[in-house]
Amino acid sequence: MRDVAVIGIGETQIGELWDQSLRELGIKAGLKAIRDAGVSGDEVDMLYVGNMSAGKLINQEHVAPLIADYAGLDDVPSVRVESGGASGGMALAEGYISVASGMDDIVVVGGAEKMTDVEDDQAKEILSSTADQEWETVFGATFDSLYAMMARYHMEEYGTTKEQLAQVAVKNHANAAKNPNAQYPREMPKKMVVNAPMVSEPLGMFDCAPLSDGAAAVVLCPAEMVDSYRGDPVKLAGVGHGSDHMAVHDRRNIGAMKATKMAAEKAFDRAELKPEDMDFAEVHDNYTISEIMAIEDLGFFDKGDGGPATERGDTELNSEISVNTSGGCKAKGQPVGATGINQAIEAVQQLRKDAGERQVEDARYGLTHNIGGTGASAVVHIFERWSE
Amino acid sequence: MTMPRYWREIRQRYKGVGVECGKCGRIYFPPREVCPHCRRKSYEKMEERELSGRGKVITYTQVHEPLPEMKPMKPYIMVIVEMEEDVRVTGNLVNVDYEDVEIGMDVDVELRRLGEESPEGIIYYGYKFIPVND
Numbered sequence A: 001m002r003d004v005a006v007i008g009i010g011e012t013q014i015g016e017l018w019d020q021s022l023r024e025l026g027i028k029a030g031l032k033a034i035r036d037a038g039v040s041g042d043e044v045d046m047l048y049v050g051n052m053s054a055g056k057l058i059n060q061e062h063v064a065p066l067i068a069d070y071a072g073l074d075d076v077p078s079v080r081v082e083s084g085g086a087s088g089g090m091a092l093a094e095g096y097i098s099v100a101s102g103m104d105d106i107v108v109v110g111g112a113e114k115m116t117d118v119e120d121d122q123a124k125e126i127l128s129s130t131a132d133q134e135w136e137t138v139f140g141a142t143f144d145s146l147y148a149m150m151a152r153y154h155m156e157e158y159g160t161t162k163e164q165l166a167q168v169a170v171k172n173h174a175n176a177a178k179n180p181n182a183q184y185p186r187e188m189p190k191k192m193v194v195n196a197p198m199v200s201e202p203l204g205m206f207d208c209a210p211l212s213d214g215a216a217a218v219v220l221c222p223a224e225m226v227d228s229y230r231g232d233p234v235k236l237a238g239v240g241h242g243s244d245h246m247a248v249h250d251r252r253n254i255g256a257m258k259a260t261k262m263a264a265e266k267a268f269d270r271a272e273l274k275p276e277d278m279d280f281a282e283v284h285d286n287y288t289i290s291e292i293m294a295i296e297d298l299g300f301f302d303k304g305d306g307g308p309a310t311e312r313g314d315t316e317l318n319s320e321i322s323v324n325t326s327g328g329c330k331a332k333g334q335p336v337g338a339t340g341i342n343q344a345i346e347a348v349q350q351l352r353k354d355a356g357e358r359q360v361e362d363a364r365y366g367l368t369h370n371i372g373g374t375g376a377s378a379v380v381h382i383f384e385r386w387s388e
Numbered sequence B: 001m002t003m004p005r006y007w008r009e010i011r012q013r014y015k016g017v018g019v020e021c022g023k024c025g026r027i028y029f030p031p032r033e034v035c036p037h038c039r040r041k042s043y044e045k046m047e048e049r050e051l052s053g054r055g056k057v058i059t060y061t062q063v064h065e066p067l068p069e070m071k072p073m074k075p076y077i078m079v080i081v082e083m084e085e086d087v088r089v090t091g092n093l094v095n096v097d098y099e100d101v102e103i104g105m106d107v108d109v110e111l112r113r114l115g116e117e118s119p120e121g122i123i124y125y126g127y128k129f130i131p132v133n134d
Ligand SMILES: [Zn+2]
Pocket: B021, B022, B023, B024, B025, B026, B035, B036, B037, B038, B039, B042
């Protein structure tokens, strides 16, 4: 296996982008990344596109060659990767494997989602289809309600409080306020989160990440080739996949995600690193409870200490471990299938020392964590500052 | 949910019929073709097994923003129940106020209307949970 580097990044604004189509978003992010890397279109060997549900959201399947074609890359083979909310991260893992294996040299990995062409409750219904349609959704379980039941279980089992959940939102909004690409770049008082109208108890409106439009892309190449390109490299040091039962009820501990643990263990093992080596992490905070579970399951805190750790400020910018410096899904925004690539971009910016006001001091190692559905799939990537 | 997919499992949905692994004796609901513990050794050894219908709530929520077809019921309660046979099931809990729901409470399954395909369409039925009143 060859070492792999990220040499280019590009992302669009995240938000309700009514005047931009999926193909426009995808092209914009892809071209930015290619320009940043300093590669030319004819050098690209392969394109992977993470996308959850273009078929249902914009009535267009087969989106990878569509984006490639309109980006002027019609000579580049492309494939779409789908794994619910982890589509972007899973696409990145495919890109990593392509380059590491020696099969391809220059690989572009994009993620794109257009969530707002349908009504809000339709978008939520489509998101809910990443849960078990026949044994969860048909009985009335929404996507929100499945995470709400994880939250309730976590509260009962570990004593996590609604205020601790709210603190995740407060912290991520504070980070987003320092991110020009965030959908909600402003602070949010804790009271507002705690007192928000209920979506699915105990989760209120501000415990949930928005559903957004957006696209992001990165360019990968073998580490041995980075000197041939202009892009400022960051090493992609390890990748791990994880899995679990599809339905939440089939998991022994509903307050933990086995898929996250498995993905993290594999990624740490391959990178020959440990959780305590990480300076920052972009974790999948589609709900506030998700971040609490993630920081435990990734090994940063003991099981049950995720809530108290958040309350102590141990996950704030430049604390014990800086979590979701970008603002996360919660405040940077959640273009579902692009999420994993948005996370990778934050990791690269941090390790290039390009993160501006939200820079993690002396950042050397960082991790990204992307979940599919309610946690039946997960993928973890570990990034490392480039050293000659 | 499309009808053919729904009717295929009608017996299980109506009556709570699961399967028992012929190798290790573990019970599953909904039915599975292979036991996740015994894997291929359990293939074609999974036997039908009716569940008692009794269980305990292990987690719950009240849904305020339902899927479109569930809107008339809003707000409603969802639970994950651990059945006596040590299998877990997701469902809607009725006949109780949200304030009175707690983890560990005893519930029973009951056949109820679940919804309909469209406003004029076929009504479909399945299980819901109700509290056990001693
Ligand atoms: Zn068995």
